[in-house]
Amino acid sequence: MSKKAPELSSEYKYGFHDKDISVFRAKKGLTREIVEEISRIKGEEKWMLDFRLKALEIFESMPMPMWGGDLTELDFNSITYYVKPSEKKGRDWSEVPEEIKNTFDRLGIPEAEQKFLAGVSAQYESEVVYHNMQKELEEMGVIFCDMDTAVREYPEIVKEYFSTVIPPTDNKFAALNSAVWSGGSFIYVPKGVKCETPLQAYFRINSENMGQFERTLIIADEGSFVHYVEGCTAPIYSTDSLHSAVVEIIVKKGARCRYTTIQNWSNNVYNLVTKRAVAEEDATMEWIDGNIGSKLTMKYPAVVMKGPRAKGVVISIAVAGKGQHQDAGAKMIHLAPECSSTIVSKSISKQGGKVTYRGLASFGRKSEGSKSNVKCDTIILDKLSTSDTIPYNEILNNNITLEHEATVSKVSEEQLFYLMSRGLKEDEATQMIIMGFIEPFTKELPMEYAVEMNRLIQFEMEGSIG
Amino acid sequence: MAGTPHLQIKDLSVAIEDKQILKGLNLEIKGGEVHAIMGPNGTGKSTLASAIMGHPKYEVTGGSITLNGEDVLEMEVDERARKGLFLAMQYPSEISGVTNADFLRSALNARQEEGKEISLIKFIRQMEKQMEILEMDQSFSHRYVNEGFSGGEKKRNEILQMMMLKPSIAILDEIDSGLDIDALKIVARGVNELRGSEMGVLMITHYQRLLNYIKPDFVHVMMQGRIVKSGGPELALKLEEKGYDWIKEELGIKDETVGAEA
Numbered sequence: 001m002s003k004k005a006p007e008l009s010s011e012y013k014y015g016f017h018d019k020d021i022s023v024f025r026a027k028k029g030l031t032r033e034i035v036e037e038i039s040r041i042k043g044e045e046k047w048m049l050d051f052r053l054k055a056l057e058i059f060e061s062m063p064m065p066m067w068g069g070d071l072t073e074l075d076f077n078s079i080t081y082y083v084k085p086s087e088k089k090g091r092d093w094s095e096v097p098e099e100i101k102n103t104f105d106r107l108g109i110p111e112a113e114q115k116f117l118a119g120v121s122a123q124y125e126s127e128v129v130y131h132n133m134q135k136e137l138e139e140m141g142v143i144f145c146d147m148d149t150a151v152r153e154y155p156e157i158v159k160e161y162f163s164t165v166i167p168p169t170d171n172k173f174a175a176l177n178s179a180v181w182s183g184g185s186f187i188y189v190p191k192g193v194k195c196e197t198p199l200q201a202y203f204r205i206n207s208e209n210m211g212q213f214e215r216t217l218i219i220a221d222e223g224s225f226v227h228y229v230e231g232c233t234a235p236i237y238s239t240d241s242l243h244s245a246v247v248e249i250i251v252k253k254g255a256r257c258r259y260t261t262i263q264n265w266s267n268n269v270y271n272l273v274t275k276r277a278v279a280e281e282d283a284t285m286e287w288i289d290g291n292i293g294s295k296l297t298m299k300y301p302a303v304v305m306k307g308p309r310a311k312g313v314v315i316s317i318a319v320a321g322k323g324q325h326q327d328a329g330a331k332m333i334h335l336a337p338e339c340s341s342t343i344v345s346k347s348i349s350k351q352g353g354k355v356t357y358r359g360l361a362s363f364g365r366k367s368e369g370s371k372s373n374v375k376c377d378t379i380i381l382d383k384l385s386t387s388d389t390i391p392y393n394e395i396l397n398n399n400i401t402l403e404h405e406a407t408v409s410k411v412s413e414e415q416l417f418y419l420m421s422r423g424l425k426e427d428e429a430t431q432m433i434i435m436g437f438i439e440p441f442t443k444e445l446p447m448e449y450a451v452e453m454n455r456l457i458q459f460e461m462e463g464s465i466g
Numbered sequence: 467m468a469g470t471p472h473l474q475i476k477d478l479s480v481a482i483e484d485k486q487i488l489k490g491l492n493l494e495i496k497g498g499e500v501h502a503i504m505g506p507n508g509t510g511k512s513t514l515a516s517a518i519m520g521h522p523k524y525e526v527t528g529g530s531i532t533l534n535g536e537d538v539l540e541m542e543v544d545e546r547a548r549k550g551l552f553l554a555m556q557y558p559s560e561i562s563g564v565t566n567a568d569f570l571r572s573a574l575n576a577r578q579e580e581g582k583e584i585s586l587i588k589f590i591r592q593m594e595k596q597m598e599i600l601e602m603d604q605s606f607s608h609r610y611v612n613e614g615f616s617g618g619e620k621k622r623n624e625i626l627q628m629m630m631l632k633p634s635i636a637i638l639d640e641i642d643s644g645l646d647i648d649a650l651k652i653v654a655r656g657v658n659e660l661r662g663s664e665m666g667v668l669m670i671t672h673y674q675r676l677l678n679y680i681k682p683d684f685v686h687v688m689m690q691g692r693i694v695k696s697g698g699p700e701l702a703l704k705l706e707e708k709g710y711d712w713i714k715e716e717l718g719i720k721d722e723t724v725g726a727e728a
Contacts, residue, residue, distance in 0.1 A: 413522060418559040421519050422569070422627060423547035423576035432572065436563030436610070 029077040032056060035179050038082045042148055042182075045155065055168035055178030062172040068327045068358070069296040074270055079242050081180045081213070137195065142226075143188040144199050147215050150186030157188060161219055165248035165276050165304075173272045177213045177246040184214030184245065187226060189255075194225040198260070198446055201230055216247040220255040220283075227258040229446065241269045243294075249277035249285065253307065256284040262449060264456055265293040267324060273299045281307030281336070288444045289316040291326050292456055300358060302331035305339035305370075312341040317441045319460055320353030320385070329359040329390075334370040334400070345376040346438050349385035350460075356387070361402055362394040371401035378408045379437055381430075431461050470497030470663050471550060471634035472534050473518075479528035480510075480517045487513040487724050489691040490529065495635060498663040502677055502702060503670045505688035506710055508723035511670045512556060514688075515639040518668075519553040520546050533635065548577055550634030554624035554641050561611035566623065567593065569611050570630055577631070596629040600656050617644035625656040632660065637668045642676040654679030674706035687713055689722040 027034065035056050039049040064071055137144055143154060150158050168178040185201050220226050243265060251257045257277065265271050271294040277285040287301035303312030314330035332341035347355035357376045378387040389406045411433050419429035435442070435454060442450045473495040480488040487510045495501055503511055517524045518531060520543040531538040533549055541549065561569065570593060575583045593607060600622050612620050621641055628636055638657070642650055657667065657680050669680065677685075677699065685701040686693045687710070695701070695713055705713075714722060 412559070415559045415561060417519075417521055417543060418555065419561070419569075419573075420543040421547050421553050421555075422573035422631065423544055424572060425544050425576070426542070428572065428576070429544075432564055432569070433561060436561050439563030 028080050030056070030059075030079070030081055030176075030180065034081055038180060038182065041082075042151075044151060047159065048151055051163070051168075052179050052181075055175050058168045059172060059175035059179055062175060065172060065298075068298045068356075069325045071270070071296070074242065076176075082182055136197070137199070140193045140195070141190045142193060142195060143186065145186055147184040147186045147217065148182070150217070154186070154188070157219070158186070158217070161217060161248070161250055163248070165250065165278055166246050166274050171274060173244045174246055174274045177215060177244050177274070181213045181215035181246065183212075184216040184247075185218075185228065185230075186216070187218040187220075187228060189218075189220045189224040189226045191221045192223045193221075195227065198227040198229045200228075212241075212243045212245070214245045216245070218247075218249045218257060218259070220249070220251045220257040222252045223254045224252075225256045227260065227446075229260045229449065230262075241266075243269050243271045243273070245273045245275075247273070247275040249275075251277055251279045251283040251285045253280045254282045255280075256286070258286040258288065259301075260288040260445060260449070262290040262445075262453060262456070263293065263297070265297075267293060267295055267321070269294045271295075271297040271299065273297075275299065276302040276304065276331075277312075278304045278306055279310035279312060282309045283307065284311040284313070286313040287316070287330070288441070289314065289328070290441060290453065291316070291318045291328055292460060293324075294326075295323065296325045296327065298327045300329045300331050300360070302333065302360075303341065304333045304335065305341070306335050308336045308338055310336060310339045312339070314342070315344045315441055315444055316346070317438050318345070318347040318355050318357075319457070320347070320349045320355045321460065322351040322353060325354045325356070327356040327358060329357050331360040331362070332372055333360070333362045333364070334367040334372065335364040336366055337368045337370065339367060339370040341370075341372045343372070343374040343376075344440055345374075346441055347376070347378045347387060348381065348434065348437070349378070349387050350381035352382075352384035354386050354388075357389045357406075358392075359390070360392045360394070361404075363397050363400045363402075365396045367397045368399050370397070372403070374402075374404045376404075376406040377437070378406075379434065380408065380410055427461070431458060434461060469534070471666050472496050473538075473551075473635045473666060473668075474532045475518070475529070476531075477529035478514075478517070478526065478531065480513055481525045481527050482513065482523055485724075486527070487524075487691050488517065491688075491692050493668075493686070493693065495666040495668055497634065497666050498661075499684065500661070500667040500669065500680060500682045501684045501686065502682035503668065503686045503688055503693075504672070504674075504702065504705060506722050507672070509688045510691040510724050511688050512639055513691075515553055515637045515668070515670055518546075518637060519543060519551060544576070547573075547631075547633075552628055552631060552633030552636045554621075554628055554636065554638045556639045556643065558612050558620050558624055560613045560615075562613055564611050565608050566611055566626075567607040570627060573627070573631060593626075593630060596626055596656075599629070599659060600626055601652050602626065618646070618649040621645060621649070621653055622656075625653050629656055629660060633665060635666045635668070636660070637670070639670050640672070641669070642671055642673060650676065651679055674702050677702045689713070689717075689719055691724045694719070 035052050039052055163178065166174050168175040187199060189195060218228060249257055249259065263271060279285045285303045289301055291297045291299065301314050305312055312332050316328060318326035318328045320326040329345060330343045332343065343359060345357050347357060349355045355378060359374060361372045361374060363370055376389050380387055387408055391404055393402060411430055415433055416426065416429050419432060420426060424432065434457060442453050445453055475491060475493040478488055478491040491514060505511055513524060517526060526539055538546055571589050578584065597604065597606065602622055612623060615623060641653055645653060682699055685697055685699060687695040694717055
């Protein structure tokens with residue numbers, strides 16, 4: 001079996017542009033005036049404007065992070081911080097602009113998802129253009145809307161929780177998001193309500209050099225359940241784009257929240273996202289996090305287990321190809337007795353890509369009897385590609401259990417031979433091994449996303465195999 | 467497939483990491499025939515099996531292999547499989563995260579033209595039928611390929627694949643090793659099920675015991691990387707009774723393993 005050199009050029013599959021239909025576009029660069037303008041256009045109250053301006057000061061005063069990925073080429077002055085695509089929001093599908101529908105069509109969003117559209121809020125550029133709450137959800141008292149609407153219509157509840165999990169001082173990019181945020185989802189699930197159907201939103205950047213700073217806040221009240229699904233794709237651009245989201249989640253006593261993401265930014269996007277959840281007594285928070293695209297991703301979904309027996313789960317995959325660095329991982333912070341956490345991280349590097357698993361397992365003084373299980377597996381597809389595992393542990397209690405297991409492997413010659421001896425071509429065999437490798441992630445996805453995920457991986461694997 | 471299968475191995479020499487293992491091996495297998503290759507450890511039996519299938523570690527340094535007149539050595543491993551070669555392996559790989567059913571269905575579809583893939587229902591029906599013959603629990607179809615399988619389960623799984631893929635030449639590399647007598651009978655049942663003019667079989671084994679359940683038409687003895695003696699089923703019985711020493715004596719071989727010169 002001859003090994004051919006890996007194909008080095010692989011064009012981003014979704015790299016098409018639609019005609020730009022934006023109505024308002026802020027000037028490039030970030031100033032106090034732009035922040036004020038964003039707030040004015042959104043018709044925000046003073047408290048939110050004050051919050052933004054304070055965050056801007058914090059952003060300006062904080063240094064660039066010196067750890068993780070290479071941010072030296074990121075130029076804050078070449079980014080447009082706000083674009084509003086169209087004045088009005090579609091309440092039903094027929095009102096959604098044709099061009100936007102075309103974009104979704106070309107992304108091949110599967111038919112099965114059409115049926116969910118009644119409950120989908122699709123973010124196109126900075127503003128949510130389509131949002132129609134599922135009737136069922138309304139009847140259950142669930143609030144599911146875009147964040148801008150939530151600030152206007154549910155100010156009391158937003159004020160109570162907004163930025164309590166991730167304050168602007170958390171990190172430079174959280175501060176940036178706090179200053180210029182736009183769009184994102186707001187979900188409130190009342191006590192005891194269980195949402196059987198996942199709540200979904202699509203995100204997409206469509207203007208060159210445009211940052212997307214969505215802000216999501218989810219509150220799962222006592223004993224409730226909600227599954228939120230976020231899928232992202234973006235077209236290709238000649239210069240760098242920035243995506244810097246903030247996702248805050250509060251999971252109250254006995255509640256369970258699952259947050260599923262598949263991100264497939266084009267290879268020029270800096271994807272610098274802060275995601276954190278607080279889990280109270282007997283609450284469960286699960287992050288299912290897939291990172292396929294982007295130039296650099298720095299993302300470490302976190303669960304702060306504040307109440308006894310709280311649970312945190314992060315199941316993630318990262319795929320890094322040519323010129324890509326996935327610096328991803330998880331943070332599990334155990335602050336109460338008998339908390340438990342699980343991290344399963346699967347990474348694939350190919351064509352010179354770089355994957356870093358960076359994880360924190362922290363046990364506070366009161367974390368008596370807590371335990372954490374961390375498993376990181378990497379497959380490196382060629383000699384050009386690299387992988388690192390960087391676990392950080394902070395342990396302030398003697399009576400805890402921490403297990404860490406890490407493997408790095410190649411697609412083995414024996415496995416390939418075995419599959420090929422049954423008639424599979426080398427690329428099919430490799431694909432099958434890779435699909436099997438990430439199966440612990442895919443099996444957690446809703447069916448239609450699992451299909452989409454497998455297709456994405458197939459695209460990714462094309463041309464990576466000799 | 468037109469006509470009965472015909473595998474011809476002529477003067478085959480194979481090396482692994484520059485060490486010559488096979489040295490001019492000749493063998494011809496036709497549809498309907500069952501050949502058994504016996505011999506002590508280290509005489510090149512498994513090398514022959516792997517080389518026919520095209521394992522990348524084995525380098526063919528001379529001779530030829532043809533299947534129905536086509537040059538097998540020119541083919542990639544997967545092409546050999548699609549042309550009808552099958553190797554039931556001694557140590558099959560584990561493929562984590564891939565279910566047996568998915569794997570088998572992909573392997574079957576790899577043999578079909580695009581658009582003519584086997585339907586899911588038809589596939590499941592076929593698989594369940596074969597699993598019944600092999601007394602495999604239905605849960606096997608949802609387990610990951612060979613992961614956590616016992617030795618016997620792996621062997622049965624190999625035979626299940628053979629029964630599903632219906633090869634024209636099946637090579638069974640020590641399919642009996644590590645099997646108790648009941649499991650051996652079941653595996654043999656699977657092989658016998660497929661016996662017929664459509665398929666030729668090459669069995670590699672240390673022990674005569676397998677041949678009680680799968681009756682060979684030809685028995686060959688390998689030593690020093692070549693076939694040194696061939697005969698009918700009676701040869702196997704004689705080996706069982708007398709061991710290999712009489713052959714060594716007859717041929718003047720002191721050390722039968724590869725690398726030792728006669």
